[in-house]
Structure formats: C-alpha cells, structure tokens
Amino acid sequence: MNTHITTLRCTLCGHEDDPRTHDHACTKCGGIHEALFDYDAVRPLLTRDTLKADPRRDVRRYLPLLPVDANGPMTPLPVGGTPLTELPAVAQDLGVRRFWAKDDGRNPTGSFKDRASFVGVARAKAKGCAVIAAASTGNAATSVAGLAASMGLTSHIFVPASAPEAKVAQLLIYGAKVFLVDADYDATFDLCQKAVAHFGWYDRSAAVNPYLVEGKKTCGLELGEELAHDLPDWVAMSVGDGCSLAGTHKGLVELHTLGLIGRVPRMLAVQAEGAAPLTTAFQANTEQVLRIEAATCADSINVGMPRNPVKALRAVRASHGAFVNVSDQAILDWIPRLAQKSGVFAEPAAVTAVAGIEAAQHKGIIKPSETAVAVISGTGLKDIKNAMRTVSRPEPLAPSLEAVQQRVRNLD
Ligand SMILES: Cc1ncc(COP(=O)(O)O)c(C=O)c1O
C-alpha cells in the first residue's frame, strides 16, 4: 500500500513491525503501534496553499497523512468536514471567553467514528478482505456497518445487547451481521478479538489496528486548519477507550510539525464518574490502568477497561492537558442545555465533553479568559431514551383551537 508511513513502533516495547504488511498490534508484546510518517515527504503536499486550493471538504483533504492509498478504494460517502460553530451563548453559560462546537454527529452514520471507519474499510478493501469485524459500544459498529455497506464489504459486528435501539437499528438496516452479546463492552471486545483471530476477518478495532487512530486524526487536522489563526486554548473530548482523543491530538501535533499551526491546544479528557479508570490512572501518574465495573448512562463511554490507555494518557500529558470527571446528572442536564442554546443535539457521550468544560472551569483548570472547543462525537438521535429522560412529554391535545388556547395559557 502506497502511504507515507515509514515505521510502526510499539508504544509499549518499542519493537517495530513492517507497515507494508502489518495491520495489528505489536508482534512482540501485543502493545498498540504508533504509525510514524515521513513528514519531510508530506510537507510540500500539505501546505496552506495546497489546502486552500483543494475543493474537497472531507477527510480526503489530508490523504498524505492517512494510511490509505490515494489511488486505492475509498468510501464515496463524505466523511469529516463537519461544522465548527462558535456559540457565544454557550460560552457565557460555561464561563469561558469563547466556545465552539465541532458537530461530528453530522458524519454519514452520525458519529465521530466514521473518521476511523473511513480508514478501516479502505484498508480492508485494498487488502482484498471480504469481511471487516468490529466490537463497539455502538457507534464504531454502526459506522463500520454503514461505510462497509457503501463499499460492498460484509461487516460482522459485536455489540453489548444493551446498546441503544437506534444504534442496533442502524446496524441491521445497513445489513451488518450482528452479534448482540449478552455481556458488557469489555467482554464483548474480548469475544470479538477471539472471533477475529479464529476466522481471519479484518480487525477494525482502533485499540488493536494502529491505522484507525490515524483516521481519527482528521478531527484534529480539521480543527487546526480551521482555527489556525484563532487556536483554542482547550479541546475537550469525552473518553472511553481513549483512541478518539489520542487521534485528535495527533492531528494537531502533525499540523504543528508541518508548520501549519503555531502551537498545540491543551486536551481536556472527560470521563463519566462511573466509568473513569483513565482519570484515576492519570491522577496517579501511571500508565497502569485497573479494570473497573463501569456504569454510566453515556453508553458510548461506558468502558471499564480502556483498550488504548497509553496513547490517551500520553496525549493529555504531552499537551499539558487535564482529565476531569462529570456526573450522569450533569451529562443528562447538558443534553437540552446545549441543544436549547445552539440547536446542536448531542448523545450523552458527546455532550459529556461540554459538561467537562464546565467542570474544568469550576475547578479552575480552564480560566474564564480562555477558549475551548468541544467535539460533539455523536448525534442525539442515537439515544432517544436518555434524551427523553431530560424533558417532559406533553399530554396529547384535542384537535381544537380552544384546546390550544388553554395550553398556551398554561405554558408559562
Ligand atoms: C459518541 C462517542 N463519544 C465518545 C467516544 C469515546 O471514544 P474512545 O472510546 O475512542 O475514547 C465514543 C466511542 O465509542 C463515542 O461513540
């Protein structure tokens, strides 16, 4: 495959595997690899001028920095290029100087995960694999199912049976072969890994396959490109396995390496109080993460055993960032609070990033004079059940003007 990757280096033991043949974890210790690029070769291909002249608005803008052959098969769906909107009313509510939401719910299947699946399906197809497999709390699964469908690939998907109905519906409608596992995400992940090893399917797990995190980078590349002259102090993201935050940070670092932004914003990693093993490890200054029994309403980050702890912890440290936890109540409260001040409807795990900015501001981690972006990682339509917990459904109305008049009188 023709890419600018020079080396795959293990994040744990430093062992190097061959990027031309290898799509897996380290052959020596099982740790996840870091893909290293030839930035000198990429530099002339990605400049302010080339980016300005590129009419594509999706992740293909950044192909020289992706592990995808520019002449190989790709989904025809437009992944990335999601709207970044400054929201002064939300900034005021959060107590920060400026605030932007990057609405990744506007991706083809409704979540940030399409960025990684863009890479997964392209590589699976280029390698001639007929089946791509994934274990997921829901969004990575629906994402790979949708993008696989767009390329005529078969997807085999493992999700906890408790995944929200909308996500399961997406899987089935996209035609995925769905394994609804009667266990939590952590056990579901382990089972998928066993099945991948047994059947030889292409593995779309971002915590094993080192290339998927490269797709996630495009969020950071877009943020940095768009805000190059107005770089935020903080980029807030919710964290489950940790791959999304690590990828976004890598994109920002690469833009800095290429001389396209002047500094790298600080990463604010946000976990739900009931599923915060990475916050615990960060605060203990260790990369040894202990498995916990995770319990949060934000299903996408209900992860007790993060599969990519090293990259996420290192990204937050390298950026002089911070970890914060937020309660389920704060997460639920922020669903209508954000939507009613912005028109952005986010799923629980996505609005967690916004709740995290508020928590960080209250703790003095983010100053009122600072600016922040929240990555809205999935649309609110993914989890209607939790959204409906935050509002009250009106009683049915008789079809008469009198009934409306009566209701209007009672509105305030
Ligand atoms: C909507 C949403 N937000 C955040 C995350 C967390 O991403 P990661 O597990 O890479 O930390 C996920 C992962 O499934 C997600 O679907």
Ligand SMILES: [Zn+2]
């Ligand atoms: Zn290793």
